[in-house]
Amino acid sequence: MSTLRVRDVHKSFGSSRGGAAVVQVLRGTDLDVEPGSLVAVLGPSGCGKTTLLRLVAGFDRLDSGSIELDGTLISGPGVHVHPERRRIGVVPQEGAVFPHLSVSANVAFGLARQGRRARVEEMLDLVGLAGLGSRMPHELSGGQLQRVALARALAPRPALVLLDEPFAALDTALRASVRSQVREAIGAVGATAVLVTHDQEEALSVADEVAILFGGRVVQHGQPMSVYSRPATPEVARFLGDAIVLEASSDGTHAVSALGSVRISGATPGRGHVVLRPEQLVVLPRGGGGVAGDVVSTEFFGHDALVTVSLGAHTLVRSRMLGAPHHLAVGTPVSVFVKGEGTYFADPSPDGVPAAMMRG
Amino acid sequence: MLASLPLAYLVLRTVGAGFGEVLDVVWRERTLTLLVRSLSLAAVVTAASLVLGVAWAWVVTRTALPLRRWWLVLGALPLAVPSYLAAYAWISLAPSLPPFAGSALVLTLVCYPYVLLPVAAALTRADPGAEDVARSLGRGPVVTFVSVTLRQVRPAAVAGGLLVALYVLSDFGAVALLRLDTFTRVIYTSYRAGFDPVPAAVLSLVLVLVTGVIAAAELRSRGRARQARLGSGVARRARAVDLGRLRAAASVAGMLTVAGLALAVPLGTVVWWLAGSSRGVDVGDVVSATAATVGLAIVAAALTTIVAAPVGYLAARHPSRVSGWLERLSYVGFALPGIVVALSLVYLGVRLVYPLYQTTTMLVLAYLVLFLPMAVGSIRAAVSATPPVLEEMARSLGRSPTRAFTSVTLPVITPGVLAGAALVAVTVMKELPATLVLRPIGTETLATELWSATAAGAFAAAAPYAAALVLVAIIPAGLLAVRTEVSQR
Numbered sequence: 111m112s113t114l115r116v117r118d119v120h121k122s123f124g125s126s127r128g129g130a131a132v133v134q135v136l137r138g139t140d141l142d143v144e145p146g147s148l149v150a151v152l153g154p155s156g157c158g159k160t161t162l163l164r165l166v167a168g169f170d171r172l173d174s175g176s177i178e179l180d181g182t183l184i185s186g187p188g189v190h191v192h193p194e195r196r197r198i199g200v201v202p203q204e205g206a207v208f209p210h211l212s213v214s215a216n217v218a219f220g221l222a223r224q225g226r227r228a229r230v231e232e233m234l235d236l237v238g239l240a241g242l243g244s245r246m247p248h249e250l251s252g253g254q255l256q257r258v259a260l261a262r263a264l265a266p267r268p269a270l271v272l273l274d275e276p277f278a279a280l281d282t283a284l285r286a287s288v289r290s291q292v293r294e295a296i297g298a299v300g301a302t303a304v305l306v307t308h309d310q311e312e313a314l315s316v317a318d319e320v321a322i323l324f325g326g327r328v329v330q331h332g333q334p335m336s337v338y339s340r341p342a343t344p345e346v347a348r349f350l351g352d353a354i355v356l357e358a359s360s361d362g363t364h365a366v367s368a369l370g371s372v373r374i375s376g377a378t379p380g381r382g383h384v385v386l387r388p389e390q391l392v393v394l395p396r397g398g399g400g401v402a403g404d405v406v407s408t409e410f411f412g413h414d415a416l417v418t419v420s421l422g423a424h425t426l427v428r429s430r431m432l433g434a435p436h437h438l439a440v441g442t443p444v445s446v447f448v449k450g451e452g453t454y455f456a457d458p459s460p461d462g463v464p465a466a467m468m469r470g
Numbered sequence: 471m472l473a474s475l476p477l478a479y480l481v482l483r484t485v486g487a488g489f490g491e492v493l494d495v496v497w498r499e500r501t502l503t504l505l506v507r508s509l510s511l512a513a514v515v516t517a518a519s520l521v522l523g524v525a526w527a528w529v530v531t532r533t534a535l536p537l538r539r540w541w542l543v544l545g546a547l548p549l550a551v552p553s554y555l556a557a558y559a560w561i562s563l564a565p566s567l568p569p570f571a572g573s574a575l576v577l578t579l580v581c582y583p584y585v586l587l588p589v590a591a592a593l594t595r596a597d598p599g600a601e602d603v604a605r606s607l608g609r610g611p612v613v614t615f616v617s618v619t620l621r622q623v624r625p626a627a628v629a630g631g632l633l634v635a636l637y638v639l640s641d642f643g644a645v646a647l648l649r650l651d652t653f654t655r656v657i658y659t660s661y662r663a664g665f666d667p668v669p670a671a672v673l674s675l676v677l678v679l680v681t682g683v684i685a686a687a688e689l690r691s692r693g694r695a696r697q698a699r700l701g702s703g704v705a706r707r708a709r710a711v712d713l714g715r716l717r718a719a720a721s722v723a724g725m726l727t728v729a730g731l732a733l734a735v736p737l738g739t740v741v742w743w744l745a746g747s748s749r750g751v752d753v754g755d756v757v758s759a760t761a762a763t764v765g766l767a768i769v770a771a772a773l774t775t776i777v778a779a780p781v782g783y784l785a786a787r788h789p790s791r792v793s794g795w796l797e798r799l800s801y802v803g804f805a806l807p808g809i810v811v812a813l814s815l816v817y818l819g820v821r822l823v824y825p826l827y828q829t830t831t832m833l834v835l836a837y838l839v840l841f842l843p844m845a846v847g848s849i850r851a852a853v854s855a856t857p858p859v860l861e862e863m864a865r866s867l868g869r870s871p872t873r874a875f876t877s878v879t880l881p882v883i884t885p886g887v888l889a890g891a892a893l894v895a896v897t898v899m900k901e902l903p904a905t906l907v908l909r910p911i912g913t914e915t916l917a918t919e920l921w922s923a924t925a926a927g928a929f930a931a932a933a934p935y936a937a938a939l940v941l942v943a944i945i946p947a948g949l950l951a952v953r954t955e956v957s958q959r
Contacts, residue, residue: 169865194866200866204859
């Protein structure tokens with residue numbers, strides 16, 4: 111059980127020699143990981159997730175800032191503890207299982223001779239590969255290889271485990287089951303873990319905490335539910351899932367927009383934007399109350415459906431409902447209701463940004 | 471850098487000669503003729519080897535032909551036939567063979583395995599997904615082969631083609647026997663005849679320049695693409711193409727014809743000589759020559775591999791200007807005719823390190839200079855097929871950089887390194903001119919015995935040496951082919 115503390119880390123790539131452009135990847139990244147927790151670092155491609163992970167693992171050196179593990183400085187100005195001395199396990203994207211070693215030998219790679227066999231058996235059991243120890247990597251499927259990589263990283267009881275998009279190469283059905291096995295395995299050994307991913311569903315479902323990395327900085331860090339329902343910026347809101355962003359004016363407790371008056375909290379009066387999730391909208395055939403609109407299109411996914419409603423000339427909103435939208439054919443006049451609170455962002459300047467924005 | 475010693479020697483000699491004399495040699499009409507002839511021979515043989523090698527590789531990796539591994543081994547065995555033995559066999563079979571066509575034929579038959587082996591390996595590794603995509607985008611099978619499959623194996627084919635071109639430019643045995651005046655033959659005659667070493671040195675330098683241009687072109691075509699790729703899960707194999715009876719028969723007939731020309735002609739000739747000489751063969755001599763040949767080949771292969779390892783590793787892992795030039799520099803020796811390397815080492819040996827003159831050490835050093843690029847090439851390919859993330863994983867599991875290298879990278883690249891060593895071994899066994907000049911007094915190898923016997927017209931006496939040479943050289947050549955991975959389904 112260990113604590114990871116990343117403070118104001120900067121890292122650029124490319125040299126000034128030869129005219130190559132210098133790319134700033136991390137610009138003042140902070141991250142705290144508490145003992146025994148699994149933190150997901152979530153961000154779009156190119157936000158610096160993998161760079162951060164490589165710095166923590168010690169594969170690359172940082173330009174400035176510091177990284178501490180259990181109060182010991184492992185990366186900082188003039189300090190660089192070599193990766194083999196950090197006690198940090200890594201599960202890379204491709205698994206990188208050693209092709210010339212059997213499954214058992216891969217898992218045993220980081221172990222001392224004493225008690226090695228028992229520990230290998232224990233780890234293979236933990237990741238659900240008992241009995242496959244004598245196989246060679248080319249005889250395993252992608253999901254199995256990923257679990258070998260995990261067992262190999264966990265076997266030496268590392269202070270911290272880093273997972274770099276470990277499920278990206280797996281197909282959807284397999285991904286869910288491997289994901290839960292990995293979470294159980296990490297929980298079973300009580301390891302502290304950092305998972306890097308661009309998949310918001312993965313981050314929200316697996317992690318105890320989510321850190322959102324945008325443009326080389328952590329812009330929000332919190333529990334999955336609070337990050338999802340209280341995004342720090344409209345960009346974070348859109349990145350975490352479908353979001354309805356509407357121009358609004360606030361009186362401090364309510365925001366008035368094309369969807370009428372929506373409850374908000376902790377806002378200053380003025381102009382801004384209100385953000386809602388599609389599952390907060392309830393669409394019923396036109397009756398009393400709510401905001402009037404017309405069904406423009408429906409998308410059916412089996413367990414749920416998305417209904418797009420036009421609220422007038424230029425405003426479209428989406429509602430997510432369980433089951434099939436039998437009663438909401440295209441063209442049906444409907445009433446739209448809002449459940450729960452919205453998140454309100456005041457405009458930085460009086461002149462606002464474009465009208466209704468929507469993301470699918 | 472040892473490989474550049476002969477180059478330094480040539481430059482010294484040329485500079486020492488004065489500008490006027492050098493220009494004189496370069497601007498002779500004969501030099502231009504030689505250049506055109508050597509280059510056309512290299513071009514013809516390289517093109518023919520590429521066609522033959524790629525076609526053979528495709529048949530053994532991508533079709534449903536039975537016994538494909540053995541067809542691959544058969545295709546690789548001509549590596550064991552020295553060019554001068556093949557040339558001799560062809561002359562005795564067809565004395566009126568025209569020099570240029572004859573040289574092109576003989577050299578193609580001994581050189582195409584240099585293309586076949588790397589291309590077969592690359593075809594096995596190539597992702598068939600790209601081909602499927604091309605087909606789904608409306609390309610026919612032939613267009614797909616040209617626009618996708620050939621692109622995927624281009625680095626391997628170009629590297630093989632480079633070896634062939636350099637081999638042809640520096641080959642001496644075949645062109646000498648077929649009386650085709652190329653750079654090497656003229657350099658050799660002018661060395662042997664002349665008290666004036668300048669023309670030979672200048673011609674050698676021109677040859678080195680040509681080689682430099684070819685090697686630079688290869689390096690450029692290699693581009694910046696990194697080949698390392700880790701498959702997740704079971705690697706997908708290309709679907710085997712069913713040739714149908716007619717085309718399968720045609721392929722088999724084609725391969726048997728080439729193998730017949732490349733193997734049966736020289737081996738048949740040797741057997742015929744053997745049959746004519748029931749007496750007069752000193753078994754002891756043959757055994758001691760075989761022992762010397764094998765010993766030299768093993769020592770040279772080991773030393774070359776050790777020297778090549780850092781160069782190949784740097785070229786693959788840290789591509790930079792320095793590592794690129796280092797690698798190019800190692801190609802210099804291979805492009806030089808063995809005779810030039812040998813004589814420059816004699817020159818240095820007599821003047822600078824006399825104790826080494828005419829010792830086994832000197833001879834092994836010559837082999838090192840000559841065949842370093844073979845080992846460098848295989849090691850570079852093996853390292854760049856090993857993703858750096860494997861080493862990083864070993865580090866994160868507590869291994870120091872050195873131990874991460876020895877416990878992960880080294881075992882993974884070992885097959886490729888051994889392949890390079892086998893290639894060096896088989897080439898050393900066949901090497902003639904440098905061995906002739908540099909061997910210690912009293913040491914005879916199979917190649918030198920074979921040469922002196924055939925030069926004296928004593929075919930019967932040559933036969934046992936020829937047979938022994940092909941037999942020992944077949945071992946590393948066969949190993950190379952067996953090691954090349956071909957899917958069996």
